[in-house]
Amino acid sequence: MINHPLARISAHSRPAVFAVLLIVTLIIMVILNLTGSPLRTNKAPAGIISYELAGNEETAASILNSWNNQAKVYAGFNLGIDYLWMIFYSTTIALGLVWVADAFNLKGILSTALNLLAWGQWLAPLLDALENTALLIMLFNQPVSPWPLIAYWSAVLKFTLVILGILTVLVSAFFYRLGH
Numbered sequence: 038m039i040n041h042p043l044a045r046i047s048a049h050s051r052p053a054v055f056a057v058l059l060i061v062t063l064i065i066m067v068i069l070n071l072t073g074s075p076l077r078t079n080k081a082p083a084g085i086i087s088y089e090l091a092g093n094e095e096t097a098a099s100i101l102n103s104w105n106n107q108a109k110v111y112a113g114f115n116l117g118i119d120y121l122w123m124i125f126y127s128t129t130i131a132l133g134l135v136w137v138a139d140a141f142n143l144k145g146i147l148s149t150a151l152n153l154l155a156w157g158q159w160l161a162p163l164l165d166a167l168e169n170t171a172l173l174i175m176l177f178n179q180p181v182s183p184w185p186l187i188a189y190w191s192a193v194l195k196f197t198l199v200i201l202g203i204l205t206v207l208v209s210a211f212f213y214r215l216g217h
Contacts (some may be wrong), residue, residue, distance in 0.1 A: 039212040043128070043135045043156040051136050053063045058129040065122040078103040085115055089168060097180030112176055116169045123162030130199065131158035133206035141209070152203060157198045164195040 046054055069085075076084035082105035083090075091097035104112065134155040138148050168191035171184040 039149050039152045039156070041131060041152045042156065043132045043183070044139070044152075046132070046135075048139060052133065055129065055132050055136065058125055058132060062122070062125040062129045065118065065125060068118055069115055069122060072111050072118065075108045075111045076104060078108075079108050085112065085172075086192075088112070088172060089188055089192040091180070091185050093185050094180045094182060097185045097188075099174055101176065101180060109176060113173070118174055119169055120166065123165050126199065127158045127162045130202040130206065131155040133210075134158065134202055137206055137209040151205070152211050154198075154202055161195045161198040161202075164191040164198075167191045169194065183191070 073084045076088070078100075081087035081100045088097065088100050091100055101109070132155075134151050138151040138155075141147075168188045171188035171191065175181075175184050175188070
């Protein structure tokens with residue numbers, strides 16, 4: 038069986054640890070949203086997410102050209118704060134997955150799947166860091182190959198892991214509440 042290091046947190050301590058992680062995650066998310074609002078333009082309707090998913094030099098250049106100098110400073114700050122956020126969102130989701138596996142007393146393949154997905158939450162920030170590195174290189178230089186594609190695929194894989202993790206925790210928590 039594959040275990041996750043967060044499984045070592047006692048069942049008694051998990052709610053408090055999860056609450057602290059979730060609160061810090063949400064506070065940083067609010068900061069990211071506030072600093073990201075100047076990045077929403079016609080060329081980047083989703084702000085930094087549009088930039089992450091540009092996928093090619095032309096689209097990335099178009100987004101960068103739609104940002105004035107102040108917006109580019111916000112983009113750099115936003116990407117910098119994202120490195121801190123990576124630690125918290127990934128650990129919060131991973132703990133939620135470990136907690137779900139224990140709450141349902143899962144064994145065998147289901148427990149293994151949730152633990153693997155919890156490990157995947159720690160792969161997500163590595164992908165996020167690679168993505169941010171590519172975005173910063175383009176922000177400070179030019180959006181040339183391979184950086185837009187590296188940012189795109191890193192973001193797609195990161196979002197897939199994170200969304201799958203969040204949905205699994207939320208759906209599992211819903212069904213757990215129904216059963217209790």
